[in-house]
Amino acid sequence: MRKGIFNRKTNAVRAVDGVSFTVAKGETLGIVGESGCGKSTTARLLVGLEGIDAGDLIFDGDRLGVDLSLKDLWDGVQMVFQDSYASLNPRLTIEETIAFGPKMRGVAADEARRLAHELLGRVGLAPARFAGRYPHELSGGQRQRVNIARSLAMKPRLIILDEAVSALDKSVEAQVLNLLRELKDEFGLTYVFISHDLNVVRYVSDRIMVMYLGEVVEIGPVAAVWEKRAHPYTAALFAAMPSMDPDNRTEVPPLAGDPPNPIDPPSGCRFHTRCSFAEPVCGKTRPKSVAVDGAADHDAACHMLDPISGHSKSAGGSRLEAAE
Amino acid sequence: MSTTVDTKVPAVPARPAAEQAPAQSKGYWQGVGARLSRDPVAMVCAGLLTLLLAAVVFAPLLPLADPFTGSMISRLKPIGTEGHILGTDELGRDMLARLIYGGRLTLMLGLLPVIFAFLIGTFLGVLAGYVGGWLNTVIMRTVDVFFAFPSILLAIAISGALGAGIVNSLVxxxxxxxxxxxxxxxxxxxxxxxxxxxxxxRISGARALTVVRVHVLGNVMSPIFVYATSLTSVSMILAAGLSFLGLGVKPPQPEWGLMLNTLRTAIYIDPVLAALPGAMIFLTSLCLNLLSDGLRSAMNIKD
Known part of the structure; x- marks a missing residue:
């Protein structure tokens, strides 16, 4: 298992062991990366579904396990899961599914039912027609709307969306994304939005965090990351995006090979085994997270950005050419 | 008339695909019942089993001969003998009466152990599966020890250790x-x-017991139930086997396994008669197995 030292401040997370991030109230943080890079584990850590081996999770200034019980955490943080089918109990009607959480909090059955109907209406499913249905009678997009309604029923302030739209087809995906945006404004929510789809992340996020093998390689405002691609992995990830422009197609895969085994990650910079700029220093020392172009909110962990790392390209605050 | 415009109209209308589905779905068990009733094999088996069960339960009310009274002069009468539709056994007792009274014990020994084992096994299995960790290891490795013995050998060994008798067979x-x-x-x-x-x-803050009751039990019950149904016939055959070996029911109690044993000596005189208890065991367990197959497909919610 990956270990990370979490340290969240006012709706924020800061880690010391490579996974270091904060989420400010009201923003959307997008997390991207290949399969198996630890996105989902991070999500499950954030809602307390996985135990944290070392470090802290601080929500609104309260430290989990010290000032904050799991139950308190779940009052403020909820999650929308990836698999819309597996995340709904096939034996419960969707009304029962949505009302379950509030009932567990002591809301009267009638009131919970009323709330379920209201939220169903809000996510675009007419309660009169849908409340009594079972999950297998709904389409994928409808089920994901139910999932969203269920998390809203807990009146959270932070919602973790783990690949929430990845399994939907493009037109439905767009509808659900728009719904999420509306709900965010309406309920004053904060999102952590996890996806492997860079376009989707760009569309919904204020800031973006790129993960590789359980570590944060780059984090910053969407526009800055999109433009600079300071870390070679970020550059490769963006270059792997299919282009709409036929003249701009990549013929050569920007990343060779599969990611290394996360149980036994490479020494030094975890990306050095696949990085075209790798030098001996990359295999030896772990890169520090440094500000990109002196911007306070844009960090990347690469020796080439660190003037004292000893990497030949590091002198003079170099910037990478995108996707070499 | 004032019209309030709801500004929070959903951005996207409900998709039409689901509009054809009924507004209110039937309950789960209603659906299972409806699907089962469309399965002719399962329905025939259910009918036969119901008939058998009714005959066995209401045996004292039926116009049957006394299953314990024999007659030395009318031993091993063939099937179709007047007054003894299914003939008589080696002590001249009416076969029909003995088969029906014997069904009481055989069915009880088939059903009760499975019901008890279903309750205890489900409890242990759900506990081990949900809690996991060391508790899972303790429960499942203990269970594994029992798997080292074939079930018939285990039943004989335990019955042998506890001694013959109906209660000990049940245990x-x-x-x-x-x-x-x-x-x-x-x-x-x-x-x-x-x-x-x-x-x-879990992240709704529900207690573990509530999560298990509402979200786990309902979804694990049907596979366990179907599996247990298929064990009923095994249990019946094992019970008959124990009686056959003299470890279960004692004579003169009628029981199919025991009857098979005592009639064994008559197999050269009247093989059809001697095979009757075996045919009953066969028919009953076949019906139970086919019914459990039908249940399995009827409980598949996705169809």
């Missing part, structure tokens, strides 16, 4: 069926446990 058969039911319960619970709706229920 030994229950012990025999707990391990396989526990194992099935554990594996389905572990797979349901990893589904996201259980995670979602």
């Amino acid at each position: 030994s058969l229950t012990i025999v069926f707990i391990p396989p039911i526990t194992r099935v319960a554990e594996s389905v619970t572990a797979s349901v446990r990893s589904l996201e709706y259980v995670d979602a229920a």
Whole structure:
């Protein structure tokens, strides 16, 4: 298992062991990366579904396990899961599914039912027609709307969306994304939005965090990351995006090979085994997270950005050419 | 008339695909019942079993001969003899009466151990599967020890140790069926446990017991139940086997296994008569197996 030292401040997370991030109230943080890079584990850590081996999770200034019980955490943080089918109990009607959480909090059955109907209406499913249905009678997009309604029923302030739209087809995906945006404004929510789809992340996020093998390689405002691609992995990830422009197609895969085994990650910079700029220093020392172009909110962990790392390209605050 | 415009109209209307579905769905068990009733094989088996069960339960009310009174002069009468439709056994007792009264014990020994084992095995398996960790190891490795013995050998060994008798047979058969039911319960619970709706229920702050009751039990019950149904016929055959070996029911009590044993000597005189108790065991367990097959497909909610 990956270990990370979490340290969240006012709706924020800061880690010391490579996974270091904060989420400010009201923003959307997008997390991207290949399969198996630890996105989902991070999500499950954030809602307390996985135990944290070392470090802290601080929500609104309260430290989990010290000032904050799991139950308190779940009052403020909820999650929308990836698999819309597996995340709904096939034996419960969707009304029962949505009302379950509030009932567990002591809301009267009638009131919970009323709330379920209201939220169903809000996510675009007419309660009169849908409340009594079972999950297998709904389409994928409808089920994901139910999932969203269920998390809203807990009146959270932070919602973790783990690949929430990845399994939907493009037109439905767009509808659900728009719904999420509306709900965010309406309920004053904060999102952590996890996806492997860079376009989707760009569309919904204020800031973006790129993960590789359980570590944060780059984090910053969407526009800055999109433009600079300071870390070679970020550059490769963006270059792997299919282009709409036929003249701009990549013929050569920007990343060779599969990611290394996360149980036994490479020494030094975890990306050095696949990085075209790798030098001996990359295999030896772990890169520090440094500000990109002196911007306070844009960090990347690469020796080439660190003037004292000893990497030949590091002198003079170099910037990478995108996707070499 | 004032019209308030709802500014929070959903951005996207409901998709039309689902509009054809009924507004209110039927309950789960209604659906299972409806699907089962469309399965002719299962319905025939259910009918036969109901008939047998009714005959067995109301045996004292039926116009039957006394199953314990024999007659030395009318021994081993063939099937179709006047007054004895199914003939008589080696002591001249009416076969029909003995088969029906024998069904009482045989069915009881078939059903009760499975019911007890179902309750205990489901409890142990769900506990092991949901809690996991060392508790899972303790429960499942203990269960594994029982798997080292073939079930018939285990039943004989336990019955032999406890001594002959109906209650001891019940106990030994229950012990025999707990391990396989526990194992099935554990594996389905572990797979349901990893589904996201259980995670979602956990992060709603519900207590573990509530999560298990509402979200786990309902989804693991049907596979365990179907499996247990298929064990009923095994239990019946094992019970008959124990009686056959003299470890279960004692003569002169009628019981199919025991009857098969005592009639064995008559197999050269009237093989059809001697095979009757065996035919009853065969027919009953076949019906139970086919019914459990039907249940299995009827309980598949996705169809």
